[in-house]
Amino acid sequence: AQKVTQAQTEISVVEKEDVTLDCVYETRDTTYYLFWYKQPPSGELVFLIRRNSFDEQNEISGRYSWNFQKSTSSFNFTITASQVVDSAVYFCALSEKAAGNKLTFGGGTRVLVKP
Amino acid sequence: GAVVSQHPSRVICKSGTSVKIECRSLDFQATTMFWYRQFPKQSLMLMATSNEGSKATYEQGVEKDKFLINHASLTLSTLTVTSAHPEDSSFYICSAHVPSGGGETQYFGPGTRLLVL
Numbered sequence: 001a002q003k004v005t006q007a008q009t010e011i012s013v014v015e016k017e018d019v020t021l022d023c024v025y026e027t028r029d030t031t032y033y034l035f036w037y038k039q040p041p042s043g044e045l046v047f048l049i050r051r052n053s054f055d056e057q058n059e060i061s062g063r064y065s066w067n068f069q070k071s072t073s074s075f076n077f078t079i080t081a082s083q084v085v086d087s088a089v090y091f092c093a094l095s096e097k098a099a100g101n102k103l104t105f106g107g108g109t110r111v112l113v114k115p
Numbered sequence: 116g117a118v119v120s121q122h123p124s125r126v127i128c129k130s131g132t133s134v135k136i137e138c139r140s141l142d143f144q145a146t147t148m149f150w151y152r153q154f155p156k157q158s159l160m161l162m163a164t165s166n167e168g169s170k171a172t173y174e175q176g177v178e179k180d181k182f183l184i185n186h187a188s189l190t191l192s193t194l195t196v197t198s199a200h201p202e203d204s205s206f207y208i209c210s211a212h213v214p215s216g217g218g219e220t221q222y223f224g225p226g227t228r229l230l231v232l
Contacts, residue, residue, distance in 0.1 A: 033219065035220070035221075037223070042225070043206060043208075043225065043226045043228070044223065044224075044225040044226060045159075045208065045210075045223035045226075047220060047221075047222060047223075050220050091158065091159070095219070095221075100164065101147075101212060101219045101221075102149070102161055102164065103149070103159075103161065103210075103221055104161075105158045105159045105160075106158065107157075107158045108157075108158050
C-alpha cells in the first residue's frame with residue numbers, strides 16, 4: 001500500500017524567509033511518481049512538479065526547489081524568499097504505476113506567509 | 116499545462132435532491148478521469164476512477180449507487196450525487212490523467228463546492 005506523510009500541518013513564516021516542507025512516502029513499487037500541488041484559498045489544485053522514481057536529480061524552478069532522496073524516501077520542497085502569495089496548502093502525492101496511477105495525497109501543509 | 120473545467124463551481128441544494136457535476140478536459144482527450152472529495156481542512160480522498168466507455172471503479176467505502184459516475188466521451192465525466200444529504204456537503208474535485216513520456220500527470224479542475232441544506 002502506498003502512503004504519504006506530511007508531518008507539518010501548518011508553518012508560519014515572515015515574508016522573505018525560506019520555508020521547507022517535508023514529505024515522506026512509502027511504496028513497494030519500483031516505478032512510482034511523486035508530485036507537489038499547491039492549493040490556494042480558491043481551492044483549485046495547481047500542479048508544481050512531478051518526479052519519477054528513476055530520477056533523483058534535484059530541481060529548481062525560480063524560488064521553488066525540490067530534494068528527492070530515495071535513501072530516506074523523502075521528497076522535500078523548499079520555497080526561497082517566501083512571499084505572501086505563497087500562502088496556501090501544499091500537498092505531496094504519490095502514484096504507483098502498478099496501482100493504475102491513482103494518486104495518494106499527504107495530509108497537506110498549510111503555509112502562512114506574513115508580510 | 117492541460118486545462119480541466121468543472122461545472123458548477125458552487126451548488127446549494129435541498130436534502131433529498133440529486134446534483135450533477137460535470138468535469139471536462141478542454142484541450143485534450145482523457146480516457147481516465149478521477150473524482151476526489153475534500154472535507155474542510157482535510158486532504159483529498161479518491162472516490163472513484165472514471166474510465167471512458169466502461170464502468171467506474173470505486174474506492175472502498177464509496178457507495179456507487181449514491182455517487183453515480185458516467186464517462187460518456189473522451190472529454191466529459193459526470194458525477195451525480197443522488198438523494199443528497201447534509202453529510203454529502205463537501206468540495207468535489209475532478210482530475211484528468213494526461214499520459215506523457217516518462218510519466219503521467221493528473222491535472223485538476225477548479226472544484227465544486229456542494230452544500231446540502
